[in-house]
Amino acid sequence: MTTLLFTEPEWDFQTLDRTYKAIEDIALNDLKLDVYPNQIEIISSEQMLDAYSSIGMPLMYNHWSFGKLFAREETLYRAGYSALAYEIVINSSPCISYLLEENTMTMQALVMAHAAFGHNHFFKNNYLFRQWTNAEGIMDYLAFAKKYISACEERHGREEVEATLDSAHALMDQGVFRYRRPPKPSKERVLEKRRRRAQYDEEAYNELWRTLPAGIEPPSAPPVIDPEDEFSGEMKLPEENLLYFIEKNSPSLMAWQRETLRIVRNLSQYFYPQRQLKVMNEGCATFVHYTIMNTLFDRGLITEGSWLEFMHSHTSVVFQPDYNDRRYSGFNPYALGYGMMADIRRICENPTSEDRDWFPEFAGSGDWVGTLKDAWANYRDESFIQQFLSPKLMRDFRLFSLFDKADEGTFKVSAIHNENGYRAVRSMLARQYDTGIADPNIQVTGADLKGNRTLYLSHGMHRGVPLHNQTKELVLSHVERLWGHDVKLEEQAA
Amino acid sequence: MTHFVDRRLNPKGKSLPNRQRFLRRARTQIREAVQKSLKDAAVADIGKERKIKISAKGTSEPRFRLDPRASGERDFVLPGNKEFMPGDQIEKPKSGGGQSGKEAADSGDGEDDFEFTMTQDEILDIFFEDLELPNLVRTTLKETPNKIWKRAGISTSGSPTQINLIRTMRNSFGRRLALHRPTKKDIEALESQLDAAEQETPVDGDKIAALKDRLARANAKRKWVGFIDPIDVRFNSFTEQPVPTSQAVMFCLMDVSGSMGEREKDLAKRFYMLLHLFLKRRYKKVDVVFIRHTHDAQEVDEQEFFYSRQSGGTIVSTALDKMLEIQKERYATADWNIYAAQASDGYTQSGDARHCVDLLNTAIMPLCQYYAYIEILDEREMEVFASEDSGAELWRAYRTVADEWPNFATKRIAKPADIFPVFHELFKKTENAAA
Numbered sequence: 001m002t003t004l005l006f007t008e009p010e011w012d013f014q015t016l017d018r019t020y021k022a023i024e025d026i027a028l029n030d031l032k033l034d035v036y037p038n039q040i041e042i043i044s045s046e047q048m049l050d051a052y053s054s055i056g057m058p059l060m061y062n063h064w065s066f067g068k069l070f071a072r073e074e075t076l077y078r079a080g081y082s083a084l085a086y087e088i089v090i091n092s093s094p095c096i097s098y099l100l101e102e103n104t105m106t107m108q109a110l111v112m113a114h115a116a117f118g119h120n121h122f123f124k125n126n127y128l129f130r131q132w133t134n135a136e137g138i139m140d141y142l143a144f145a146k147k148y149i150s151a152c153e154e155r156h157g158r159e160e161v162e163a164t165l166d167s168a169h170a171l172m173d174q175g176v177f178r179y180r181r182p183p184k185p186s187k188e189r190v191l192e193k194r195r196r197r198a199q200y201d202e203e204a205y206n207e208l209w210r211t212l213p214a215g216i217e218p219p220s221a222p223p224v225i226d227p228e229d230e231f232s233g234e235m236k237l238p239e240e241n242l243l244y245f246i247e248k249n250s251p252s253l254m255a256w257q258r259e260t261l262r263i264v265r266n267l268s269q270y271f272y273p274q275r276q277l278k279v280m281n282e283g284c285a286t287f288v289h290y291t292i293m294n295t296l297f298d299r300g301l302i303t304e305g306s307w308l309e310f311m312h313s314h315t316s317v318v319f320q321p322d323y324n325d326r327r328y329s330g331f332n333p334y335a336l337g338y339g340m341m342a343d344i345r346r347i348c349e350n351p352t353s354e355d356r357d358w359f360p361e362f363a364g365s366g367d368w369v370g371t372l373k374d375a376w377a378n379y380r381d382e383s384f385i386q387q388f389l390s391p392k393l394m395r396d397f398r399l400f401s402l403f404d405k406a407d408e409g410t411f412k413v414s415a416i417h418n419e420n421g422y423r424a425v426r427s428m429l430a431r432q433y434d435t436g437i438a439d440p441n442i443q444v445t446g447a448d449l450k451g452n453r454t455l456y457l458s459h460g461m462h463r464g465v466p467l468h469n470q471t472k473e474l475v476l477s478h479v480e481r482l483w484g485h486d487v488k489l490e491e492q493a494a
Numbered sequence: 495m496t497h498f499v500d501r502r503l504n505p506k507g508k509s510l511p512n513r514q515r516f517l518r519r520a521r522t523q524i525r526e527a528v529q530k531s532l533k534d535a536a537v538a539d540i541g542k543e544r545k546i547k548i549s550a551k552g553t554s555e556p557r558f559r560l561d562p563r564a565s566g567e568r569d570f571v572l573p574g575n576k577e578f579m580p581g582d583q584i585e586k587p588k589s590g591g592g593q594s595g596k597e598a599a600d601s602g603d604g605e606d607d608f609e610f611t612m613t614q615d616e617i618l619d620i621f622f623e624d625l626e627l628p629n630l631v632r633t634t635l636k637e638t639p640n641k642i643w644k645r646a647g648i649s650t651s652g653s654p655t656q657i658n659l660i661r662t663m664r665n666s667f668g669r670r671l672a673l674h675r676p677t678k679k680d681i682e683a684l685e686s687q688l689d690a691a692e693q694e695t696p697v698d699g700d701k702i703a704a705l706k707d708r709l710a711r712a713n714a715k716r717k718w719v720g721f722i723d724p725i726d727v728r729f730n731s732f733t734e735q736p737v738p739t740s741q742a743v744m745f746c747l748m749d750v751s752g753s754m755g756e757r758e759k760d761l762a763k764r765f766y767m768l769l770h771l772f773l774k775r776r777y778k779k780v781d782v783v784f785i786r787h788t789h790d791a792q793e794v795d796e797q798e799f800f801y802s803r804q805s806g807g808t809i810v811s812t813a814l815d816k817m818l819e820i821q822k823e824r825y826a827t828a829d830w831n832i833y834a835a836q837a838s839d840g841y842t843q844s845g846d847a848r849h850c851v852d853l854l855n856t857a858i859m860p861l862c863q864y865y866a867y868i869e870i871l872d873e874r875e876m877e878v879f880a881s882e883d884s885g886a887e888l889w890r891a892y893r894t895v896a897d898e899w900p901n902f903a904t905k906r907i908a909k910p911a912d913i914f915p916v917f918h919e920l921f922k923k924t925e926n927a928a929a
Contacts, residue, residue: 013498020498041499050508065555067516070509071610075545078611101502162515166555173557322574331573400575402584405567410583416575429571440558459558464566467558474556 002300009104016040019109023117026295031288032369033121036135037094040116044101048088049074051098055271056088058096059142061149061263063165089115091123091274093135106306110313113292118285125377126280128273138270145263152256164257167478168243168264174442175243175261175268178435238443241265242457242479245444251453252484261482276435279381283337287345287372290314290338320397336397340384343393344371354391381433389429391422401428406465440467442489453485461493516553517616523548524612525620529914544617547609621914622772625921628864628901643732652729665726675719676712684709742831742863743781744773745817748799749838751788751808758870761907762837763800765868768917769835770796783820789843791816810842810888811849818857827861834858835920837868840886847891854892859899866920867892867904875908 005019020040027033043051053070054060086107088098097115099108123129153161168175239245243265247258274281293314297307320335321327344362347355348371351363362371375384394417401424402411415421415428431437446456457479459467472489479487517524527546562568578584648661688705691698746766750759766784773780784799785791788806791813817834825832842850859865869889885893889904896902905916 013500016498039497039499041501043501043504044506046506047501047504047508050506053509053512062511062515064512064515064519064553066509067512067514068520068553068608070513071516072608075610098501158515162519170556320573322576323572324574328574397573398575399571399573400578401569401571403567403569404562404586406563406565408586410585413578413580413582413584414569416578416580418580421580425571428569431569432571440560442558461566463568465560465562465568466564466566468561469564471556471559474554475558478556 004303005109005296005301006105006306007303009106011103011105011108015105016108016112019105020112020116022296022301023109023113023292026292027113027117027121027288030295030369031117031291032373033117033288034124035095035117035120036092036124038116038120039094039096040112041096041098042101043098045077048098048100049077051088057090057142059139059146061146061165062153063169064162065169087111087115089119090138091119091129091133091135091270092138093124095120095123095135104306104309106302106309107313109296109302109306110289110293110310114285114289117292118288119281121288122277122281122284122376125373126273126277126380127378128277128380132273133270141266145267148259148263152260156254156256161260163481164260165264167481168261170475170478171242171246171482172264172268173439175241175265176272177241177244177269178272179240238445238458240441240443242442242444243268245447246455246479246482249447249449250483251449253482257482272435273380276380276382276433278333279331279337279340279433280376280379280384281337282333283339283341284372284376286314286318286334286338287341290342322398336385339393339396340388340390341372341375343390344368344375344388347390352392358390359388382430382435385433386427386430389426391417394422394425399425399429401425437462445490453483455479455483455485455487457487457489459489459491461491464493466491517612517620520548520553521620523552525623528612528617528620529911543614544612545609546612546617547607549607553608618771618775621768622776625772625918626776626923628921641734641736644735646731646733648728649731650728652731656729656731658728658730661728662722662726665728666722669723669726670719670721673719674715675721676716681709681712681716684712741779741781741829742777742833743783743821743825744769745783745785745820745832745834746770746799747791747813747817747834747836747838748784748786749788749808749810749813750786750804752805753808753841754839754870757872758839761870761910761913762868764910765837765907765913765917766835767800768913772917772921781825783817785813785816785820787813787816793820808838808842809846810838811846811853814850814853814858818853821861831863832861833864834862835866835868837870838888840869840871840888842888844887847887850888851891851895854895854902855898859895859902863901865899865902867902868916869904869906871906871908873908 005022006015020038027035049070051058052073053066055066060066086100086103090096095116097112097119099111103111123135129135149161149165243261246253247261247265250258253261293302293307293310296302297304302310318332318335318338320332320339345368347359347363348365348368351359356363365371375388379387398417400416401414401421403414404411415424417425441460441462443458443460444455445458448454448456467489476487476489524546527548531544531546648658684705688702688709691702691705746769748762748766754762770782773782782796784794784796786794786799786804787808787810788804789809789812790806793816794802813836821827821832854865869885885906889906892902892904896904903920905920907913907916
């Protein structure tokens with residue numbers, strides 16, 4: 001007879017630790033998860049609100065927009081419109097999860113399974129996170145950013161810094177590299193460069209220059225051209241990363257402003273994978289907590305009462321309202337992600353003949369752990385849906401697609417969850433999650449650096465959809481502030 | 495290995511700097527909103543914590559986004575099909591809201607008005623941001639200066655409650671070391687040696703005597719060299735420092751006679767409430783004297799001034815007399831900056847206006863730093879008296895005072911929305927204002 005991990009709703013640190021160990025056992029041995037070391041922090045609701053307002057990061061530079069976010073969240077929370085998240089988890093190593101002190105012990109267990117194992121495994125293994133974000137370095141970088149921005153405020157005035165940050169924030173979505181890993185000189189190379197420069201200065205030193213009368217400068221050293229230096233040479237055009245381009249080429253920015261842009265750009269890049277992985281990330285965490293909590297219950301480690309409490313919370317998390325429901329606000333990433341992953345497990349274990357037609361590679365294989373781990377590691381939302389959304393799930397969600405033409409008064413139903421529609425619906429849903437299509441495609445096409453210094457941008461329209469006019473003007477005025485000269489944006493049919 | 499960290503005791507309010515930045519950023523909108531909310535607030539609620547709704551303008555965070563409504567085409571997928579078949583046409587929801595589902599599906603970031611709660615302090619800060627009492631001067635030196643106690647290092651004398659233990663013990667320790675005061679341990683060692691010597695079988699008399707002698711001397715030395723000697727003791731020392739203050743008194747004169755209707759009284763009270771809050775917040779040392787009058791004036795306290803009712807005829811000069819009387823009694827001009835604010839509907843017993851002007855010109859204005867007269871009109875009157883020159887008897891009479899004295903101001907209020915602008919104008923911060 002196994003003993004229960006806990007029976008009371010109140011938690012204490014011994015119980016947390018005992019429960020954590022039980023969860024860890026299931027996560028590592030049954031689900032074969034591979035995680036960063038965990039650091040679990042208990043915080044109060046007020047601290048949770050604090051964390052909300054700095055986009056979930058424990059450290060963040062100061063900016064009014066975070067204050068605005070806080071004021072909004074606080075008002076909603078105080079008025080009882082929204083409950084606080086049970087947890088926040090940070091993609092760092094060690095992986096930091098915040099648990100709310102008000103959670104019951106069952107919720108703490110759920111949240112540990114969800115954040116400390118589900119999200120953690122996903123952060124560590126998904127190819128986008130591996131490629132784009134540096135989990136070890138993020139905290140140090142944020143600390144640097146915070147210090148740097150506040151030093152700038154002291155030096156150049158709060159208004160100046162705020163204005164630069166405002167403009168940089170407006171371009172945040174255009175401040176990411178989508179298709180290549182940003183060039184990052186390794187530490188050795190930076191040191192090597194510095195050494196070479198010092199060496200050059202030494203060699204070029206000439207006693208003669210000291211005899212020049214005051215006011216006459218010695219001829220400047222010829223620029224050292226470093227083939228590896230990303231900054232040297234011609235501009236590479238077109239450039240999709242507007243912040244990067246402006247940082248490197250703006251004729252009017254000061255050094256600190258360039259560094260500020262760089263900070264915003266790096267943050268944006270850090271969050272970019274999360275935007276492409278909402279469904280998978282939440283799905284993975286939800287699937288993991290569901291599996292772990294049920295295993296705990298099956299092994300007699302938690303009571304029926306807490307299992308029911310868990311199921312209550314779980315079902316409300318994965319609830320997907322219909323499109324015409326008042327509660328509908330787009331697809332619930334938890335519902336879709338969890339639904340697909342639970343469906344993959346079903347296909348592995350009890351496939352129907354339809355599943356065998358659609359997923360011959362793994363239907364009936366029984367190895368759902370392996371299939372899921374492979375999916376978690378090698379797909380993003382778009383490709384995951386394209387690959388794994390099954391007809392059964394489309395029927396469950398009763399998916400249908402609409403064709404919308406701006407100048408027509410009606411939507412046309414183009415496909416529904418039937419034999420003819422499955423593939424069409426699936427690809428359309430997948431494309432909805434493709435940030436390359438969902439985000440406006442804006443590129444720098446030219447900059448007249450020798451003439452009037454106009455910056456030329458172009459928006460490649462996807463299927464004729466233009467930019468929202470008002471916000472376009474507002475954002476362009478921010479671009480002009482950063483560039484310092486005229487900016488022209490052209491919208492072209494792609 | 496996992497570890498759990500209890501962060502609950504960490505300092506809260508990490509986002510306070512962000513909030514301050516936000517409030518500064520949205521200042522114009524917030525001020526408008528606060529004024530608007532003040533208009534509808536009950537007198538007692540002015541200056542309380544409240545919910546503020548500001549427009550998103552000025553704090554918007556624009557991003558490039560797509561507008562599929564404008565032109566072009568797209569496909570999108572929705573859950574929950576119940577009746578549709580391929581080829582069906584569905585009416586589009588009216589633009590600008592309506593069917594929440596599809597609206598939200600497009601892009602979740604439509605920015606509306608923005609509502610949040612501000613604390614009393616934050617509201618008042620914004621309220622009184624650039625206001626001050628005009629012409630405030632530092633009063634004569636013979637005023638009893640305010641004093642505060644300041645730390646002034648360490649001294650050798652003082653009261654026992656002010657003993658500085660650390661310094662005292664440090665001195666004592668140094669002195670004990672320097673004078674080789676035997677420690678308790680030394681004594682115990684000697685005693686045990688003595689014990690051992692006494693136990694030894696051929697009793698060594700010399701040794702015992704020597705040990706006894708050493709023990710006696712050590713004990714004696716412990717007595718001479720005290721653990722704490724009066725010369726060790728140190729005290730924290732404080733000195734009084736005078737803080738120059740400028741003293742000011744504000745006389746609030748309000749007409750509560752029968753001719754003042756509920757509406758007028760309410761407007762006047764709102765004005766004084768604002769004034770009162772302003773003085774309380776910005777000037778710790780301002781006395782406020784409340785005088786209300788009908789045909790007879792009396793000094794009342796805050797509570798009565800704002801919340802009690804009274805009625806009767808109107809003789810404005812009684813209030814001025816009362817003010818002079820109180821001023822003579824308690825607020826000598828040499829020591830006090832004197833301010834006055836008077837609110838009335840402009841009607842007084844015929845002939846009294848003349849008397850008031852005389853009083854002001856000869857007695858009151860020479861004493862006052864600033865005198866503000868607020869006339870409460872109803873909105874119809876406000877239209878009739880559009881020009882500054884026309885008005886009721888008291889108004890016309892007071893205009894002559896205003897012509898003579900630059901520090902005499904007259905303003906009119908007809909509706910709640912006027913109060914704040916008038917207040918703001920009366921107490922605008924001026925460039926040459928004395929600190």
